Structure formats: C-alpha cells, structure tokens
Amino acid sequence: MFWFLFLIFAFTQSPSLINAQSPQLNTSIWMEQLLPQIGNLHLYDITLPGTHDAASFIITSALSPDPAGDPLLDDIILFQIAEQFGIPVQDIIIPWAESQNRTLYEQALDGMRYFDLRAAFNGSDWFSYHFDLGLSIIEHLTGLQKFLQTHTSEILIIEVSHFAATNLTKDDLNGLRKIIMDLLSQWLYPRSDNFITINDCKKIKELL
C-alpha cells in the first residue's frame, strides 16, 4: 500500500516543464521561453517535438528512385501494370504518402524542433521524397533558414537521410553536403565529444 501511494505521489509530483494551462507558451519560441527551466539540461534530457517524413506535405507524381538503388525497381513494373488496368496508382499513393500538411517553416513555428528529411537524387538535383518526389531540398532548407534567421534562441535537429538514388556517387553526396553548408553553415554546431547543455549551445553560438 505504501509503495502504491508513493508511486502515485511521485507521478503527480514529477516536474513538468510545460504547464498545459499556461496561455503564455508561444510554440514558435518555446525554447527561448523555457530557457530558465531547460538551459542546464542536455538535449537528451528533453523530448523534442518532431515530424515523421517532415517534407512530405507536397509530393508530385514523379516517382522517386528506389531507396535501395535497385535500377529494376526504378522501372516500377507493378505501377505500369496497374495503370494498364486503369488503377489510378497516384491517386492512391499521394494521400498515403503525404504525412504532413504544413511546410517545414510552418512546422517550426508550430514548435517542431526535429525534422526527418528524406532525400532522393534524380540524377541532377536533390528532392524530398516519400514514394514520389517532393520539393527540392534547397527549398525545404531555405524555409528552415528563414526560421533560424528570425528565431535566434531555438535549436533545430535536421536529419537528412534515406538517400534514394540510382548509382549514387560521392560527388552527388558532396553536392547535398554543399547545399546544406551553403544554407545553414552559420547555424551548425561544431562536433563535440562532450555532452553540452542548451546554455552551452547558446554560448557557443555567441562565439561563432
């Protein structure tokens, strides 16, 4: 009985950083607003809101290369067969593939701080994709750049992954790296072997 009561007590007394009733919390600057509470924490101490397949709010009907780089699958034989039978494959794919309906900039204003960006190379340019290609990676990152320019105390984690391409080369990947550096180098945190706190991040940023 004692333990039962204790557990309930511990649960109800656990510190909450955000008071759900608080009318003052502004999602576009929540890190800045909560800095007194979270400044001494490490990023792994807090749960960051993020979006799955963040860039899939707009997709075209251009199929992306197969994520495993399999040229056979790029031909998407099944799709061709389905279309021969009059099955509107794109009409089925698009609503399933669009897991978001806000741009990355809007998602950042909504409070998202982790972005799962999946990149496909069509042979000359990098795009987001989720089955089908989306907007260019440049366009997506420009949205996040705009957010960082105007919200100077927020920390974003941008994961660019799931590269899909046929015969991806090192040069293609360097092209993607260059896009990221050209747009965001000003805000990138240097690699660190130590676990730094959010306050340390702010200090590092002031030194950069």
Ligand SMILES: *[C@@H]1O[C@H](CO)[C@@H](O)[C@H](O)[C@H]1NC(C)=O
């Ligand atoms: C939230 O913060 C942004 C950025 O500082 C500001 O432009 C906006 O007016 C604020 N919104 C509210 C409802 O206070």
Ligand SMILES: *[C@@H]1O[C@H](CO)[C@@H](O)[C@H](O)[C@H]1NC(C)=O
């Ligand atoms: C975006 O998705 C949310 C969650 O499903 C929904 O509430 C909202 O109405 C949608 N907005 C638009 C413009 O489709």
Ligand SMILES: *[C@@H]1O[C@H](CO)[C@@H](O)[C@H](O)[C@H]1NC(C)=O
């Ligand atoms: C990649 O997509 C862009 C934009 O749609 C297009 O201009 C370009 O020709 C495509 N590259 C290849 C190799 O298909």
Ligand SMILES: *[C@@H]1O[C@H](CO)[C@@H](O)[C@H](O)[C@H]1NC(C)=O
């Ligand atoms: C990709 O590489 C394979 C194996 O080297 C080759 O057969 C294929 O033609 C290449 N595809 C393209 C689009 O370059």
